[in-house]
Amino acid sequence: MNKILRLANRLLDFFGGNADLEDLKGDLSELFKQDEKKYGRFIAKLRCWKHTFSLLRSYALIRRKSQASYSSYYSSNIAAVFKNYLKISIRNFARYKLFTVLNVFGLALGMSISLIALTVSVSVYQIDEFHEKKTRLFQVNTRIEEQDQKATFSSTFHASSHYLDVNYPFIEKVVDIRSGLDPKIDHHGQEMELNGYYAGEHFFEVFTFQMLQGNKKTALRDPMSVVLTKRTARKLFRDKNPLGETIESELGRLTVTGVMDDLHQTHFYFDLLVSYSTFEKMSQIDLKNDWEYYRDHYTYVLLQEGSSQEQLEKALLETSQVASLAFTDRKVTMMHTNISEIVPHKWYISNSLGVGWDQAALVFFIVIGLLILLPAIFNYTNLSIARSLRRAKEIGIRKVMGVRKGQIRTQFVVETILMTLLALILSFVIMIPLKEAFMEMVYFTDVVDTDVNSYQVITFICFAVLVGLFAGIFPAIHFSRLNPTQTLKGDVLNQANGVTKYKKGLFVFQFFMSLVLLIGVAAIGKQYTFILNNNYGFKSANTLCIPFNGMNKRVLLNEVSKHQDILSATATSHIPGLRSETSVLSTPNEIDTLALMQIFIGDDYVEQMDMQFVWGDGKEMRQSNLSEQFVLVNQEYMRSVRVLNKQQDSLRFTLEDGTKCRIVGILKDFNFEPVTELISPLVFRYSLADSHFALLSVNSSNMKRTMAELDEIWNQIDESRVFNATFLNDEIEDAYSFMLAQIKFFSVLSILAISISCMGLLGMISFSTENRTKEIAVRKIMGATNVSLYYMLTKDFLKLIGLSTLLAVPFSYVFYDKIFLKFLIKYDTGLSPWDILMSVGFLFLVGAVSIYGQTSKVTKANPSDKLRYE
Numbered sequence: 001m002n003k004i005l006r007l008a009n010r011l012l013d014f015f016g017g018n019a020d021l022e023d024l025k026g027d028l029s030e031l032f033k034q035d036e037k038k039y040g041r042f043i044a045k046l047r048c049w050k051h052t053f054s055l056l057r058s059y060a061l062i063r064r065k066s067q068a069s070y071s072s073y074y075s076s077n078i079a080a081v082f083k084n085y086l087k088i089s090i091r092n093f094a095r096y097k098l099f100t101v102l103n104v105f106g107l108a109l110g111m112s113i114s115l116i117a118l119t120v121s122v123s124v125y126q127i128d129e130f131h132e133k134k135t136r137l138f139q140v141n142t143r144i145e146e147q148d149q150k151a152t153f154s155s156t157f158h159a160s161s162h163y164l165d166v167n168y169p170f171i172e173k174v175v176d177i178r179s180g181l182d183p184k185i186d187h188h189g190q191e192m193e194l195n196g197y198y199a200g201e202h203f204f205e206v207f208t209f210q211m212l213q214g215n216k217k218t219a220l221r222d223p224m225s226v227v228l229t230k231r232t233a234r235k236l237f238r239d240k241n242p243l244g245e246t247i248e249s250e251l252g253r254l255t256v257t258g259v260m261d262d263l264h265q266t267h268f269y270f271d272l273l274v275s276y277s278t279f280e281k282m283s284q285i286d287l288k289n290d291w292e293y294y295r296d297h298y299t300y301v302l303l304q305e306g307s308s309q310e311q312l313e314k315a316l317l318e319t320s321q322v323a324s325l326a327f328t329d330r331k332v333t334m335m336h337t338n339i340s341e342i343v344p345h346k347w348y349i350s351n352s353l354g355v356g357w358d359q360a361a362l363v364f365f366i367v368i369g370l371l372i373l374l375p376a377i378f379n380y381t382n383l384s385i386a387r388s389l390r391r392a393k394e395i396g397i398r399k400v401m402g403v404r405k406g407q408i409r410t411q412f413v414v415e416t417i418l419m420t421l422l423a424l425i426l427s428f429v430i431m432i433p434l435k436e437a438f439m440e441m442v443y444f445t446d447v448v449d450t451d452v453n454s455y456q457v458i459t460f461i462c463f464a465v466l467v468g469l470f471a472g473i474f475p476a477i478h479f480s481r482l483n484p485t486q487t488l489k490g491d492v493l494n495q496a497n498g499v500t501k502y503k504k505g506l507f508v509f510q511f512f513m514s515l516v517l518l519i520g521v522a523a524i525g526k527q528y529t530f531i532l533n534n535n536y537g538f539k540s541a542n543t544l545c546i547p548f549n550g551m552n553k554r555v556l557l558n559e560v561s562k563h564q565d566i567l568s569a570t571a572t573s574h575i576p577g578l579r580s581e582t583s584v585l586s587t588p589n590e591i592d593t594l595a596l597m598q599i600f601i602g603d604d605y606v607e608q609m610d611m612q613f614v615w616g617d618g619k620e621m622r623q624s625n626l627s628e629q630f631v632l633v634n635q636e637y638m639r640s641v642r643v644l645n646k647q648q649d650s651l652r653f654t655l656e657d658g659t660k661c662r663i664v665g666i667l668k669d670f671n672f673e674p675v676t677e678l679i680s681p682l683v684f685r686y687s688l689a690d691s692h693f694a695l696l697s698v699n700s701s702n703m704k705r706t707m708a709e710l711d712e713i714w715n716q717i718d719e720s721r722v723f724n725a726t727f728l729n730d731e732i733e734d735a736y737s738f739m740l741a742q743i744k745f746f747s748v749l750s751i752l753a754i755s756i757s758c759m760g761l762l763g764m765i766s767f768s769t770e771n772r773t774k775e776i777a778v779r780k781i782m783g784a785t786n787v788s789l790y791y792m793l794t795k796d797f798l799k800l801i802g803l804s805t806l807l808a809v810p811f812s813y814v815f816y817d818k819i820f821l822k823f824l825i826k827y828d829t830g831l832s833p834w835d836i837l838m839s840v841g842f843l844f845l846v847g848a849v850s851i852y853g854q855t856s857k858v859t860k861a862n863p864s865d866k867l868r869y870e
Contacts, residue, residue, distance in 0.1 A: 004045045005029055008052040015056050021064065024055055082414075089415040100419070103380050106759040107423035109752045110376025111467065112430040114369030116438055118463060119431075121366065122456050123448050124357045127265050127343045131208045133302060134339050136172075138312060140164075140299040141349070142323075143333040154298065154342075154352040156334060157323055158290040161200075161299045168315045170307040175207075176200040176276045177298040179353055183274075185236070186248040186550060194232065194271040198279040204260075206302045213243050214258025220275040224251075227258040232271040251278065263447040267343045269354040291326040298353050300339070312336055355447065372749065375510045375756045377471040380416070382506075384475035395479050409476035416472025417465055424464040428452075434748055504800060510757040511804035511843065512811075517750040518839040519812040523821060523831050531736050537670020538576055539610040543728040544696040544710075545575055549721050551714070553688050557602070559713050565700040571602030571691035576609065576672050577732040585656040586683070588641050594653075596637065597672065597682040600690035606632070606667070608697050616665030621686040629685060632665040637681035661685075674735055695728070754843070758850040761797060765851060776859070789859040794851045801847050805840050812836070 009025050031051055035044035055061055093100045131137060142156045158176075165174040178198035185192045203209075204216035211219070212230060219227050226247065233242045233256075247254045254274065263269065280287055303312060316334040323332040345358035395408060435450065548556065553571060561569045574580045584598040606618055620630045641650055651663040661683070669679050700706040707725060714723040776789060817831040 004048050005032060008048060011052060012055065012061075016061055016064065021061070024061070028052065028055070085411055085414040086418070088411060089418050092415060093419070102759055103419055104423045104426060106376045106379050106756055107420055107467070107471070108426035108430060109755055110373040111420075111423060111427040111464070112434055113372045113749070113752065114366070114463065115427055115431045115460060116435050117362070117366045117369040118459050119435065119450050119452075119456055120448075121362050122459055123265070123450050124344050124362060126455070127267055127355065127357075127448065128339050130265060131339055133206065133208070136303040136305065136307070137206060137339040138301050138303070138309075138336040139339065139342055140301060140316065141335045141337055142294050143335060144294070145331040145333070146329055151350050152335075153294060153350045155295050156297060156299050157292070157294045158287040158297050160319060160323070160334065162288040163319055163322065164299070164301060164315060168311075170304050170311050171301050171315075172304045173202045173206050173302040174200070175202050175300040175302075177203075177300065177353070178276065178279050179296045179298070181274060183249040183251055183254075183272075192235075196270045196272040196274060197268070198276045199227075199273040200276045202302075203273065204258075206300060209263075209266075210261040212259045212261055213241075216258070219258035220273060221277070222257075223275060223277045223281045224254050225257040225275045225278070226254040227260055227273045228256060229260055229271055230262050233259045251282075265449050266447060267353065267355045269447055291323050295351050301336075309336070368749075371513065372752055372756070373467070375506070375513070375753070376759075377467065378506045378510075379756060379759050380419075380471045381474045384412075384478075405480040408480040409473075412476035412479055413469060413472040416475070417468030420464045420468035420471065421461075424460060428460070437748065507761070507797075507800050508804045508807070510753070511801050511847070512808045514750065514753040514757045515804060515808035515839060515843050516812050516815070517753050518843060519808070519831070519836055520816060520820075521750050522835040522839050523812075523816045526832070526835060527821060528736065531675055534671070534675060536577055536672075536675075536732075537611065537668065538672075539608070539697075540577060540728045540732060542698050543609075544694075544698055544725050545728055545731060546694040546696065546710075546723070546725045548692055548694060549724070551718055551721050553602075553691065553694070555717055556714070557694060559717060560694070560696060560710060563706070563709060563713065565698055565706045565709075567697040567699055568604060568608045569694060569696050570605040570608050571688055572605060572693050572695055573600035573687075573691050574672075575693055575728065575731055577674065577728065578735050579673055579677070584683075586653045586661075587656075588650070588653040593656075594637075594640055594681060597680055598655075599672065599682065599684050600687040601684050602686070602688050602691055605684070605695075606665075608695065611670060612668040614666045614668050616663075618665035618684075620664045621684075624686060628660050628662050630664045631661045631686075632667055632684035633663050634667045634679070634682045635669045636679050637683065638666060640681045674732075754846055758846060761847060761850045765793070765797065765855060780859075786859045790852070790855055793855045793859075794848075797847070797851055798844075801844060805843070809836055809840070 005028065008028060012021050012025060012028075028048065028051055032044055032048050035047045039047070128134065139154065140156045140160060142153045144151055144153065161174045161176045164171055176198070177200065181196040181198055182193055183196065185194055199220055201218070201221040203220055204211055211227075214227065219225065228236070228242060236242065236247065237245060242256045242259055245256045247256065251274070260273075301312070313336070316336060320332050320334045323334065324330070342352075343355050343357050344362055345352065345356075349358075398408065439450065546556075548571075557569045557571065560566055574582065580597055580599070582598050583595050585593050586596050587593055603622070606613075614635060616632075618632050621632065624630045638650070641653075652661065653663075654660050667684075671679065672682060673680070696710075698706065710725065711723045714721070772793075776793075779789065779792075813831055813836070821830065
């Protein structure tokens, strides 16, 4: 529409208010065309303004405006109006079946990721809401400031609990919690590692956890008492009553004093609770006066009813001043966080306890969902406008009958909302398997309830309505602006020409995102293959790992070595290729300290694992004595020591427990930990007593028979212990299962993005062919071939896909090769040209198939039918 006409129409709308002026606008448009032919464009514009100002003073406009102020179309019965909107929407869905199916499916795909994000967000924001005393329950946090560094910790000083409890009567109860408890339990001869906390005796009085068995007031009072979760109790004792039973652990003999319900919607994460008095008994220091150590210790306070947070703030400020006396170069500030606000964290907080969700992570996840959803919304817009030729006469007739712009807009918004509600049902079905794949990548998901509940259903419905409003507003505006005179004459002006660049930009963005995700799948898949086939620097093939589980280690190694299929047998404290947490401090000189990974090994370990020496041979390790222990180190240790500028003997160092070590061999660097971790300084110490696993090198033509014979040997030594053997390659592969989950998730995102992009492509082609039907028919009559028509219709779209490729390739290279893969895998192989070429080729193939499927319908159609239609 001419710019002058648009301005004139807006001026009429402004002065006319709710009056129906569509026929006057049509007359104004007809007069402009007549004047343009008769007088020229400049004079036609001047006469257009003259006619417009005449209409503003006309009786017709004043009378219509007056009538509109006293009555409103359909205003007498809102329910009837809404019912009419629904009927028209359902009829249009049935009439335009392909349009309905494409949009419902596209919106469902786009909404599915957002639904997962909303599910997780709703669940996370409900964490710890079930505690009955939540309004009075707070976690004490610590902020440490030193020089230019500032950090906030969830934990606080050991002495803070006692100080707050003694000095402030408005505090009803204080609960101490100590993390880092991972006791190894001897369960019927099999070693089990559980996760737990040391917890104060008031734990169950302050927190609303259901105690299934035992007295909640006394269960955690005495030293060496333990409370199990229901799942842990079933695992250890099955159907037997666990109360009063004892558990053998590395802490000593623990007595079961209670069983609680499994954790649900809480930031705590544990299998068992051991009384805090046990920790106090084992501690070497006076915890009630310890103002130095603030990590891994957590204090929760319950205020008296009627007490205020201002009182707690004042108390913590005074406590901060006491804590600051222990430091000369640090400022200590103690703060509080309400139990219901611990998760999600509002800011980054160090040393947090249990579930570690933060708001930034949730926002990032929601943004990913929106990036998938927005193209689906824009596709709906494109497909809706592509129908403009088919629905133009419908809109024109309704306007002639007196329907105003606002009612046209409402009709299309209602249609869109109804469509998004239909898509919501399908997206929920799609979401279920996607959510399971996502949860495999996330830690702590077993205590966060992501099952659908009433809160989530309400959230989903509100989200679908918002999506409908956002997706429907642009088509509603587009259709409401159609001129009824032109639509009834079949002379519809393409009012979408003004947004051509916008549509092309959207198209490029859709395929850009699709290609970036495709390259991500190829890159991660390649790294996963590299990991499984990587040379870790030690032999992993045909190696059996057998936990000793309390077995006599020397006897077991001697007996299995006699088996004909066992080439050699050794021992180790940790399985190579898996993550290890055994860090120990060493002193290579009298000033500096260096953290080492400490591994205990048995006879012939290096030879069996086929590790390479850079210097020495390690044969002297067994000759260690009380005054000095002979050890092996890796090259990274020597590099780290060299940085310390050590002047004395570089082959000697002292461990934090006072053990003096002398290096008798240096090993070539190898990935003892997963390749997702950097190689760190490592020390091998000889000790069969500290080893936990037997490693057997096997050469067998019948592995099933060999395993059965090894099981028989085991039972002959001690049948009360459980025989459990796994291959080292299988253990390493399981350690990288998270990457399989990532590949699945990236693959799903890619499929969703490509599907939505292809639907957007379909919408663009549909829009193009709808507006070029007459042109294509005339070209066919004039002798144009199908090939030339294909080229004419597809060349612009292929150019846009090519532009998407030019933008996506450099972005993907920088993101994956320089950032993502470096974060995921410390020793990755990088992004190869083959990964990019495969992804680009697949994208062009999918795009070409989509284009051919739509254009072939038009090019093969009978031109006479199309001209008759026009």
